[in-house]
Amino acid sequence: xxxxxxxxxxxxxxxxxxxxxxxxxxxxxxxxxxxxxxxxxxxxxxxxxxxxxxxxxxxxxxxxxxxxxxxxxxxxxxxxxxxxxxxxxxxxxxxxxxxxxxxxxxxxxxxxxxxxxxxxxxxxxxxxxxxxxxxxxxxxxxxxxxxxxxxxxxxxxxxxxxxxxxxxxxxxxxxxxxxxxxxxxxxxxxxxxxxxxxxxxxxxxxxxxxxxxxxxxxxxxxxxxxxxxxxxxxxxxxxxxxxxxxxxxxxxxxxxxxxxxxxxxxxxxxxxxxxxxxxxxxxxxxx
Amino acid sequence: xxxxxxxxxxxxxxxxxxxxxxxxxxxxxxxxxxxxxxxxxxxxxxxxxxxxxxxxxxxxxxxxxxxxxxxxxxxxxxxxxxxxxxxxxxxxxxxxxxxxxxxxxxxxxxxxxxxxxxxxxxxxxxxxxxxxxxxxxxxxxxxxxxxxxxxxxxxxxxxxxxxxxxxxxxxxxxxxxxxxxxxxxxxxxxxxxxxxxxxxxxxxxxxxxxxxxxxxxxxxxxxxxxxxxxxxxxxxxxxxxxxxxxxxxxxxxxxxxxxxxxxx
Numbered sequence: 297x298x299x300x301x302x303x304x305x306x307x308x309x310x311x312x313x314x315x316x317x318x319x320x321x322x323x324x325x326x327x328x329x330x331x332x333x334x335x336x337x338x339x340x341x342x343x344x345x346x347x348x349x350x351x352x353x354x355x356x357x358x359x360x361x362x363x364x365x366x367x368x369x370x371x372x373x374x375x376x377x378x379x380x381x382x383x384x385x386x387x388x389x390x391x392x393x394x395x396x397x398x399x400x401x402x403x404x405x406x407x408x409x410x411x412x413x414x415x416x417x418x419x420x421x422x423x424x425x426x427x428x429x430x431x432x433x434x435x436x437x438x439x440x441x442x443x444x445x446x447x448x449x450x451x452x453x454x455x456x457x458x459x460x461x462x463x464x465x466x467x468x469x470x471x472x473x474x475x476x477x478x479x480x481x482x483x484x485x486x487x488x489x490x491x492x493x494x495x496x497x498x499x500x501x502x503x504x505x506x507x508x509x510x511x512x513x514x515x516x517x518x519x520x521x522x523x524x525x526x527x528x529x530x531x532x533x534x535x536x537x538x539x540x541x542x543x544x545x546x547x548x549x550x551x552x553x554x555x556x557x558x559x560x561x562x563x564x565x566x567x568x569x570x571x572x573x574x575x576x577x578x579x580x581x582x583x
Numbered sequence: 584x585x586x587x588x589x590x591x592x593x594x595x596x597x598x599x600x601x602x603x604x605x606x607x608x609x610x611x612x613x614x615x616x617x618x619x620x621x622x623x624x625x626x627x628x629x630x631x632x633x634x635x636x637x638x639x640x641x642x643x644x645x646x647x648x649x650x651x652x653x654x655x656x657x658x659x660x661x662x663x664x665x666x667x668x669x670x671x672x673x674x675x676x677x678x679x680x681x682x683x684x685x686x687x688x689x690x691x692x693x694x695x696x697x698x699x700x701x702x703x704x705x706x707x708x709x710x711x712x713x714x715x716x717x718x719x720x721x722x723x724x725x726x727x728x729x730x731x732x733x734x735x736x737x738x739x740x741x742x743x744x745x746x747x748x749x750x751x752x753x754x755x756x757x758x759x760x761x762x763x764x765x766x767x768x769x770x771x772x773x774x775x776x777x778x779x780x781x782x783x784x785x786x787x788x789x790x791x792x793x794x795x796x797x798x799x800x801x802x803x804x805x806x807x808x809x810x811x812x813x814x815x816x817x818x819x820x821x822x823x824x825x826x827x828x829x830x831x832x833x834x835x836x837x838x839x840x841x842x843x844x845x846x847x
Contacts, residue, residue, distance in 0.1 A: 477650065478695070
């Protein structure tokens with residue numbers, strides 16, 4: 297009896313002041329992680345509403361948050377169609393960026409000659425601002441969709457290419473020796489060693505590419521305008537601007553931002569699911 | 584192909600396994616990593632390569648495992664040398680972090696084109712030999728340093744290799760774990776009767792484990808002398824505390840000091 301008592305006592309006593317403080321801090325952080333950004337947003341919206349009212353700013357210059365909300369509700373059908381188009385272009389471009397970027401990385405990794413020949417051009421494509429290439433693309437590419445995909449792809453593929461290349465080359469040298477000793481073929485080395493090693497790097501590049509393909513899609517829409525293929529969010533922003541419908545501009549902008557956040561969150565979840573079992577980045581340390 | 588057992592004959596009666604014949608390895612035309620190394624390895628030997636850093640121990644292992652070609656001289660295997668004839672344990676456990684323990688041990692089979700189903704029993708058996716049969720589905724990060732090293736050893740012995748190379752496998756472990764793994768390695772060797780070349784810079788480890796100690800010197804890397812440790816196996820804690828052990832350790836220490844260029 298006394299032994300059991302002692303043990304309970306010991307258990308309660310092991311939570312010393314330090315640990316209680318640490319537990320409290322961890323709890324606070326969990327709440328604050330969500331509460332603080334939401335609070336900042338609420339304050340910003342309230343401040344915005346107050347400025348509009350206090351200065352009697354006309355709605356065609358700066359609409360209040362209420363008008364933006366109204367626009368979001370009344371124009372919802374139009375905006376959501378536009379969001380679907382932009383989202384579709386973004387996802388298609390991201391898919392192509394993954395296929396093209398990872399594919400090129402694997403090709404470059406397998407053939408040093410190919411890498412030496414083409415890598416500089418991949419860099420040139422990346423460092424030339426897409427806004428300046430886009431008008432040219434639409435001169436030569438008839439299909440608006442194809443042109444927009446090409447623009448978005450140009451911006452998005454490079455991070456996938458460079459991070460996957462880095463990953464394929466970051467194989468543990470002892471494991472590489474081990475594969476040689478066991479007489480692994482080039483294909484076996486790629487499949488069982490290099491691709492898994494490159495996965496965390498690839499996923500890092502993918503997160504960046506997700507955001508960039510949205511930017512690419514938006515830029516492409518602004519340059520391409522509409523051509524009977526429906527209109528994306530960026531085009532709606534431009535169009536609402538011409539009509540001085542500033543509230544709709546904000547509403548469309550909010551949707552673009554939400555889309556960007558969604559893409560980032562989705563790719564983060566994907567990355568976590570793929571790496572959680574083994575990679576340091578996905579592990580929570582106890583200490 | 585279950586793990587097979589080979590009887591170990593006494594020193595002097597063992598059939599030859601491979602021979603390094605006047606091997607030189609020179610890097611960049613000037614750095615002599617290995618000079619005129621001749622070594623005959625016999626079936627069942629437990630050879631330690633003992634020496635200071637830069638004496639060419641690791642270079643010798645790389646030459647034997649065909650990761651490097653000798654500048655001069657040859658490595659001659661007795662009979663046909665096929666892949667899978669060699670098991671290797673590095674200083675780090677060198678496991679694939681994305682693969683489970685079982686998948687890591689499966690690797691040499693997998694690279695030889697065998698499905699997991701075909702070799703499942705062998706994988707289980709070697710894991711049982713190193714005492715990790717309960718950790719089949721664990722990932723390397725869930726294991727301690729000593730356990731990871733056991734997985735690495737299990738992988739090295741899985742294919743019944745004719746020779747196992749170990750490159751300072753326990754150097755990064757703490758003393759207690761190292762002792763335990765030394766004991767277990769000897770038990771394992773007695774069970775399967777394999778041939779081992781073990782690189783170390785610890786006099787005590789080399790005396791405890793091996794029956795032949797090849798003492799090497801640096802600049803240029805070369806074989807200085809060879810000592811026999813004729814104490815019988817199995818060796819355990821009583822050997823570690825015996826006078827015989829102390830005498831062997833003294834001899835090995837003196838040879839090592841000579842190898843380092845200090846007066847004995």
